[in-house]
Amino acid sequence: MSEDAGSIDAGDGPLESTTLPTGDDLEDVQEGLIAWYEADHREYPWRETDDPYEIHVSEVMSQQTQLARVVDAWEAFLERWPTTEALAGADRSAVVGFWSSHSLGYNNRAKYLHEAATQIEDEFDGAFPETPDGLQELMGVGPYTANAVASFAFNAGDAVVDTNVKRVCYRAFDVPDDDAAFETAANRLMPEGRSRVWNNAIMELGAVACTQRPRCDEAGCPWREHCSAYATGDFSAPDVPTQSAFEGSRRQFRGRIVRTLREYDELALDTLGPRIRVDYTPDGEHGREWLEGLLSDLADDGLVELAESEEETVARLRA
Template identity: 65%
Template sequence: MSDADATADEGGGDGPRDCLPADVDAVRDALVSWYEDDHRSFPWRETTDAYEILVSEVMSQQTQLERVETAWREFLDRWPTVHDLAAAERGDVVGFWTGHSLGYNNRARYLHEAARQVVEGAVGPSDRPHGAGETGGGDGEFPEEPAELAELMGVGPYTANAVASFAFNNGNAVVDTNVKRVLYRAFDVPDDDEAFAVVAGALMPDGESRVWNNAMMELGGVACEKVPSCDEAGCPWRRWCHAYETGDFTAPDVPTQPEFEGSRRQMRGRVVKALSNHDELPLDTLGPKVRVDYTPDGEHGREWLRALVADLAGDGLAELEERDGETVARLR
């Protein structure tokens, strides 16, 4: 059992770990399976090259990922290795940054200087030989520990941890705004940086920072956005999620409640919740569990409910079956 597992299983006391669900392994498996089944494709997710990942992380700061992808490819076409970037004229790098509207020019200067640090062996373990040639330690070799990566110019704890995770599978749990939103909503974690770090760390499986941090960021980016898409994105944590159960989707970066009451998303969620407690239900038995004003022939009646379940069926979440003159719904 990992330290995180042991901590999650401890009882008593008040603290962030008390927010963890009882079955941490099931929570982990659900998220990783959801991510591996289908996720957005970005080229930096297909590489373990620390230089390429560092470029993507620096570019992604306060810039939409869709815009980053084009700039990232063009940047690497021009400076394909850390050696190429280190040898470049700083003005050219800054000019590229400005021309692609990538935000603060200081990030370009810092990235250029970080490349020089790596090539010159100015970061990393003190016992590693520096400046030892193309294949020697320090010449183009990135350090693998987050603390060492944080020695690079302009690389803060978050970026260092992301590079360690995605390049070397050697990071800690990433905690950014999206991850905080997920943890706040799903497990009612207090809005406190230390609490978020503790819960995020306890959830992450040992030795799996690459897939786990990618999955957490994907969850916050496509299912648990400021306006969530729980059912539409097939959020894997719905059965444990405090916000999904209560309908309150506020979060640290979402100070006011998004429109939810009476929405189709809310009704879909009620269908899923009701069916999760039963093997199957006829529509007329399911209906009152979704809307208290359900009447089979009313505006929000059998045909309305059939269409709602059909939506879920189209998303692979439910199915309908005609049996003995009535329609029966169940989860897949």
């Protein structure tokens, strides 16, 4: 990451290990992800509509249910109750029966959908609220669902933060495993006024590329050159059982090496060392031998090259 990278504040003070891009780097990250998503993504019918009712139904159905199973149920539900007016006028037992017969999880979700449709008709003159705060007035609509509907129906939401987004932010930009930190980071990454495409895109990235077992190259991840995990080879994450501690890890210092070498054309080892670790001393525990080990790993990964002379060893990023 370049010198534009910065720490964030999640309410508990600055999170120094976070390497969120800013400036031109942020623009590259944003444009790269949107272009990747628009070029190719999984096709779901609710991605082809901006109808808030249809999107609301998809969001409720998708809670803890595989999306492949949701498609048929979503289409059948909307064929039977195509509008909030139709759903509000339905017998609740029929709605619950539909939910149960399609194995969509807790039946209270069906009750909430029915009650929300009734609210829309009785309290909102048949029109959905357009903001996350307004949407949370509907029965059964919490912050996540409200934000998703605001984003996908009205392009007026904040960043959506689900498990996939947390995994992406943790790996790519070293965001700590903290809900407030994830929310802050996700909102800083999102381009203003583009919540619809952005939230779809970053969730898609986590679902098809930055999976628990990452598929960076296979899926053509657009963030590889910016990603700390890709640079270090450590793909631990909050939802990956083999998660390793970040602070003081080889992953942390490998990432610092890559970011430092991006800032400079090349550096001798004893010049590089103090820039990535304040207690670096050539002959110390974390000295030249320790640094050479990290650089050797990065060289094996094709990220760094070393040039040796009689006087010194110089490290640079591979072109």
